[in-house]
Amino acid sequence: MPKKDLNSWKFYIREFKDYLKLERSLSENSIMAYERDVLKLQNYAQSPTPIAITDSEISKIIKELNEIGLSPNSQSRILSGWKAFYKFLLLEDYLEIDPTELIESPQTTRKIPEVLHFHEIENLIQCIDHSKEEGTRNRAIIEVLYSCGLRVSELIELQISNCHFNEGFISITGKGNKTRLVPIGLEAIKYAKLYLETTRNHILIKDGHEDFLFLNRRGQKLSRVMVFIILKDLAEKAGIKKKVSPHTFRHSFATHLIEGGADLRAVQDMLGHASITTTEIYTHLDKAFLRQTIEQFHPRS
Template sequence: MSWTEKIKDFEIFLKFERNFSDNTLDAYLRDIRKLQNYAETELTGTGPQEITFTQLQEYLYQLSKQKFSERSQARWVSSIKAFFKYLVEDEIRTDNPAILLEGPKLGLYLPDTLSFDDIERIITAIDISTDLGKRNQCMIEVLYGCGLRVSELIDIKISNINYKENYLKVDGKGDKSRFVPLADYTTRLIRDYIKNVRSQYKINKKFEDILFLNSRGSAMSRVIVFIIIKELTEKAGISKRISPHTFRHSFATHLLQNGADLRYIQEMLGHSSITTTEIYTHLKTEELRDVILNYHPRNIT
């Protein structure tokens, strides 16, 4: 039984039974294919049924020496564990060689955020005298104003915008939908973009219901959104490493700073667990710590 065959079966399992998103699925499959390459080149004749715990440990040790981040290493362990757990459940193996694997201990990850002034500087850097600029302005405002993932942004359907009640239906991870309120200002920008910019495109029939389009009338790619944000950040003179996800983190952080309940933020972000959303309480704690260090009389010299 070959690696390729079992990886394909694993892909089907993750996609249809575990309901993995495309991005998570791609990451898991890349990780297992790396293991396949190692087994085929360094462990000649060793298939997924024969590989041992010791061999998996050695593989991970060799990878760790290449100075990959701890988060990457933790994901490799997670992917490998999921793969061999699947093989056991599918009765391909009677033992699980990955069950005792341990990933690196991860510290608390505090995501980068933008201040509201930073957001304003980035939006001000957009040349809204052009159709492209108007589209980009609308796109950034929706990304920040709704706390979306980049994959959710480029998949927004016009039919999912409710102008009467001012909300957006978002198709999120694992085919889970949620409803995000739209500010009047954001709604006006969307209407203006659709009426005065999008209507000028020759739209590919396949993408007639997609909100944000490229100049060829097709859906935008994740890469293009990254590039647009990188260029605007540089133009605004902001030195932080900014990605589309930074706007999502900033959305949540600003809501919390202004007194929003954590559970409402969880709903708007589409987090299945409140634990994921609680990362933003740590951000607030860091902010409070800075206030104490900078303004408490015992710390002022």
């Protein structure tokens, strides 16, 4: 068991990471993000340990981050990580006063996410080369992303045993290891089954990867980077100038549902958002789309 060195940043950061993993059951990516935030605090802090920091020093560090040009959104996100860190230190009785408690987040702007129009998604799909081994798999990936609004981490972790195609649902384990049922459309089911029956069953699968739906040619589950590369390559071929990523399909999924009149709570459940305020950005996007439509087509505009 590691020795408790209460005079080092390393000890508190290690304890925080263990807490995030064991008690909050966060993913490795989320834990790394929190760690980066706390390491940034350590880099800027003059205090020898996190429990020696005062609220005035925190304010000074935020001012420095602002002066180097860090956006208010980035500052707010980092401060959120620090607040979680100090909430943990309070919980474990390492300190009695939270230096971040009275620190307010910088004023942020809600960034409207980039979305694809339906015809752009169709153009992108048309650029898939089905003569290649990975063509059917890539079509299935795009259909599932757009049909279900998955995060890239949820896509690559999707397991065959959680695909209930006959019932029209897939079971997803999202952030915080929370499980949700998401409807899956007929086109996505069609191409996922086609991939399973014509391509995946010919792959020599590595031990431990048997249940993952999407595999690379080496028989291992796809990496996040590979999914980004697949989509970027297809977007270039389709002549789409927007930045296209797995999250673009998630945004498009939500936006098109809202535009079609879907209930906000239903969209929240399908996306796996903890708070409906996160989902509400798509209502703003819908309004922006409507305004753009009026400006473009109304004779008085």
